[in-house]
Amino acid sequence: MQPLEEVSVLISGAAGQGIQTVEQVLTAIVKDSGLYVFATKEYMSRVRGGNNSTTLRISCKPVYANIDRVDLLLVLNENAIERHRWRMTPSTIVLGEEKFVRDEPNHVVVEFSKIAESFGNKIYANSVAIGVLAGIMNLDVEAVSKNIEKYFSGKSKQLIDVNVSSALKGYEIGRSLGLKLELRKCEEVKDKRLLNGSLAVALGAVAGGCNFVSSYPMSPSTAVFTELAKLAREHGILVEQAEDEIAAANMTIAAWYAGARGMVTTSGGGFALMCEAISLAGMIETPIVVHLGQRPGPATGLPTRTEQADLNLVLYAGHGEFPRVVYAPGSIEEAYELTARAFNIADKFQIPVFVLTDQYLLDSYYLVDELKSVPMERYVIKTDSNYRRYEVTEDGISPRGIPGYGEGLVRVDSDEHDEFGHITESALVRRTMVEKRLRKMKKIIEESVPPKFSGPDDYETLIVSWGSTYLVVEEALKILNEPRIAHLHFSQVYPVPPVAGTYFEKARRIIFIEQNATGQLANLIKQTFCIDTPERILKYDGFPYSVEQIVKAVREKLGV
């Protein structure tokens, strides 16, 4: 039997059974065993019970996207199989305790709880499961001990030891099952880093000089807040859990006013409450960085699931007219780079900058290379006694001072104001200030992140995507291998980079792939370039696109 190139493992059980523990430890073991891994989870909005799952693609080649196919299904509770049956193939192996798996043709029984109990407590079942899975795939046994030890490092030696022993017992059982799921090891991945989207956003914020974060917890953006809190000591970050999103946004704007570099991290419902503050930032020309992890709405929607339906919300948030920038990272690497960039652009242009991610991107892990360094740019000036906060300039950017740095007074007002920040109802001053604020757009557009193009230059069909679907679409198009299809991906959705127009001009067919029900990017592109955008592939069931789903949808559209 030849070792396999890739195995897709689905681990499924109730909330509270420790699926995330298995995901976290197993991904690290895979990496230390010299293999690539992509992991993504889906979960219900409940603390205990129900059915949650994580899918791990383990491969000797780079893997970056979500797939449906399951080779090995580890079942931890009774409703797991029914919930995931549509993803199973005739060769899917179902692994679990007899009571859960006995009716499946392709089942393998491992009594995780009983084995765990032989070590004194059934809570060690997760460690047994990690060991069994590692054994089945012939992962590095030392990596198993090492990562179990690492995971439990805060606990007593006795507890670490018993978990390691449980995992090693599991490993031995896994090896003895004789399943044909051994993986070929072919590439060195130890220098790479295992990262998920949430940590990438947090690290990007730190790279961008973030030293203030105030938020109100809301799925799926909370992990970014938590990661920043963990980084606070090392990087000197002021962290405050606000009483509500309104306070969080106002605090963050005031923090920038006083000289910090602040971010709020929230989701659509939370951001809805911040819209007034975004308008304030627009009027007082104080920067703010907003990370918005999208989930399905309206209202509470599907609180733990994924969607790309808040583009319109951030495009139009806030009353009145003022410039803004919206980034939508297409990968974990971009989540890092664009979050860092968001701080520099917000600071330079004194505007709100949005980083639009979603549950799928935030909760997905894969291996990344060394992260690109993004130098922090700081634009604060030392004021003199004649300082005018809203000095009218040719490019619309007034030098930004902060209180207590220099002799000047920094006076900002949410009312329309003159160059000193003083309230005014003068029609002339109003026009001057509106024009000054909007004049920034010229330079903002010049600093756009261009869309990414892949595929043949002589394409007929242009597939267009934005945000987290990038890598799923890329893999799907590789599988389709059609010579006349190209892919254009937007990581900056607003302002729409003007260069994008040239790609649309060349295309005979343009198909938008979006994870919302109305094609929000398609509508924006239509409005920007005055082109027809009727062809859309849309998904709005709360679950992320898989590679197979994109392949199928594109085939159906094109009849290939």
Place this chain on the structure above:
Amino acid sequence: MFRPEDYDIPNADIAWCPGCGNFGIIRALKMALAQLNLPPQKVVIVSGIGQAAKMPQYVKAHMFNGLHGRSLPAAVAIKMVNPELVVIAESGDGCTYGEGGNHFIHTIRRNPDITNIVHNNQIYGLTKGQASPTTPRGQITTLQIDGVHVDPFNPIAVAVAMDASFVARTFSGYLDLTVEIFKQAIQHRGYALVDVFQPCVSFNKVNTYEWYRQNTYILPDSYNPTDRELAFKVATETDKFALGIIYKNPNKPIFEEQLVPYRNDKTPVALRGLEV
């Protein structure tokens, strides 16, 4: 030494009605700042929206005139980022107790070293005479034409109940008392609430200068503001309203001092990395 006029904004177009209670407050504030010898470059006045919230427009200092009800979160953040600044949040009763009620509660919980001056005229003036959270039950207004049918919010009692570290009330018609309370509030380490009775001469025909003189009394020198039970009793009095420092707890930890970046380095986060 600074003089009160050093905080004047030359040629300021003051939007308050003639005789407005706000004039007494601005005078007292400038006197307090001068007597404390605070350079304008060291002071940030943060406000929300409303006539009271226009205060920083007329005082020479740093100004953050933000959104209705949101002066406190902004003030807290400014203090977090630069604890060397003297931060004064100043707004009306609707802004602070109505729209900003949640922030009021949570700012007391945090206990940042800021001063919160609330212009309490018991009416909405700028929107022409609707009830505010502090308008008494039964009072007839332009909107509550059959009289207000809910109980008024008692900011003093709430602040004492929450163990706020400094709780005071004054009346803008009493200049010396107001200056003295402002000075103590600014000097107090921790959150200091100063609720200021301030007549709205255009829209509140009940709570006039004369009404406040008749219906308030100044706490005697013998009053002990650290006695919380007594403070609560004073805070809930309804026949006459006490003026003075009603409650003080100087032993509460200061919010910004506990923040991670200040544990080993007192340099304001705002100034780190800048050439000072």
